[in-house]
Amino acid sequence: MMTSKQTGIITKKELTRMSFNVGGLGMEWSWNYPRQMHMAFLLMLDPSLKKIYATNPEGYKDALIRHMEFFNITPQLAPFVGGIVLSMEEEVNKGDIDGDGINGIKAALMGPLSGIGDSIFLGCIRVIALGVGLSLAQQGSILGPILYVLIYNVPAFLVRVFGARLGYNLGFNYLTKAQENGTMDKLMYAAGILGIMVIGSMTFDMFWASVSLQIGSGESVASLQEVLDGIMPGIVGLGVTWIYYWALGKKVGPVKLILITVVLGIVMAYFGIMAA
Numbered sequence: 569m570m571t572s573k574q575t576g577i578i579t580k581k582e583l584t585r586m587s588f589n590v591g592g593l594g595m596e597w598s599w600n601y602p603r604q605m606h607m608a609f610l611l612m613l614d615p616s617l618k619k620i621y622a623t624n625p626e627g628y629k630d631a632l633i634r635h636m637e638f639f640n641i642t643p644q645l646a647p648f649v650g651g652i653v654l655s656m657e658e659e660v661n662k663g664d665i666d667g668d669g670i671n672g673i674k675a676a677l678m679g680p681l682s683g684i685g686d687s688i689f690l691g692c693i694r695v696i697a698l699g700v701g702l703s704l705a706q707q708g709s710i711l712g713p714i715l716y717v718l719i720y721n722v723p724a725f726l727v728r729v730f731g732a733r734l735g736y737n738l739g740f741n742y743l744t745k746a747q748e749n750g751t752m753d754k755l756m757y758a759a760g761i762l763g764i765m766v767i768g769s770m771t772f773d774m775f776w777a778s779v780s781l782q783i784g785s786g787e788s789v790a791s792l793q794e795v796l797d798g799i800m801p802g803i804v805g806l807g808v809t810w811i812y813y814w815a816l817g818k819k820v821g822p823v824k825l826i827l828i829t830v831v832l833g834i835v836m837a838y839f840g841i842m843a844a
Contacts, residue, residue, distance in 0.1 A: 576736065578616050578654055583736055586612055587647040587728040595643035604640040612646065616654050620661050627661055637671050641678050642685025644724045644731075649677050651735025691767075694720055699770055768806075775805025777833070780843035 586592055591611030598607040613635060621628035641649060653670060660667040701716030779793040796803050815825055836842040 576655070576658060577619060578658075578736060580733060582616060582619070583647075583651060583654075583732040584729050586616060586650060587725075587732045589615070592647055592650070592728065595641075595646050603636070603638045605643075605646070606636050606639045609639045609646060609650070610635040612650055613653060613657075617657060620654070620657050624661055630667055631657060631660075634667055634670060637674075639674060639678070640682070642682050642689060644689055644727045645681045645685045647728045648731030648735040649674060649681065651732040651737075652677070652739060653735075655736050655739045689720075689724065693723055695767055695770065699773075702774065767809075771805040771809045772802035775802070775808060777804070777842050779804060780840055 589612055591608045591614070594611070595605045595608045599605060610632065614632075617628060617631050621631060635653075653674065656665065656670050656673065657667075659665045660670070697716045697719035700719060701712045703712070704715060705712030779791070779796065781792040782789050783792055783795065784790055793804070800806075812825060816822075833842065
């Protein structure tokens with residue numbers, strides 16, 4: 569396993585610039601159904617490819633064609649794959665490995681890295697950032713949007729920068745070792761648990777409707793909401809959340825869900841079924 573890249577021609581500064589260039593930050597700007605993030609990934613690599621193949625125009629042309637193939641990954645982890653790819657492109661330019669194998673490595677990395685990346689950034693960090701930001705914003709604090717941006721983006725940019733360097737220095741054998749020793753499975757499992765805990769707390773704290781129907785009469789009257797809270801506090805919000813998950817699984821679009829929610833909310837409030 570490579571532990572350093574002593575003979576590499578790409579510097580740390582260039583890897584950092586790669587993480588923040590228009591391709592690195594724009595992985596979803598040119599997203600399309602046939603090949604998804606391929607153009608942005610190539611644009612991210614292009615300055616370094618020009619340096620690697622400075623004296624080999626045919627090799628540069630082949631690299632451009634090679635990286636126009638399908639690519640899709642959690643955007644924050646694209647620089648890590650980019651670092652690995654640049655490490656391999658240097659070997660291709662030397663004639664030590666075949667360039668056809670690079671897309672195979674990219675394809676092998678997409679699935680496991682996206683599993684980790686989506687769990688951490690979308691299912692965990694973004695949910696935590698929204699929870700903190702929304703709570704403060706509801707209190708009228710300007711810190712709400714500021715903390716949301718910081719909590720989500722600071723880890724994202726750190727992963728971009730150090731991921732690019734790690735990928736370049738360790739080469740493509742790194743991920744194989746991580747899979748063999750179970751590191752990736754542990755990260756996905758831990759991120760999944762934390763994400764579920766945060767989502768569970770949000771269904772309780774951020775569902776602001778209650779059931780206003782009443783049961784019984786006279787002094788024994790009780791609201792249905794009190795009965796449901798006696799069973800489990802937050803059960804209404806949890807139930808609505810699961811209905812949304814079920815609907816999304818049935819390919820019901822988010823915009824349609826929002827419109828249905830608005831209409832149902834108005835109707836149920838009008839007939840006294842629900843109250844804010």
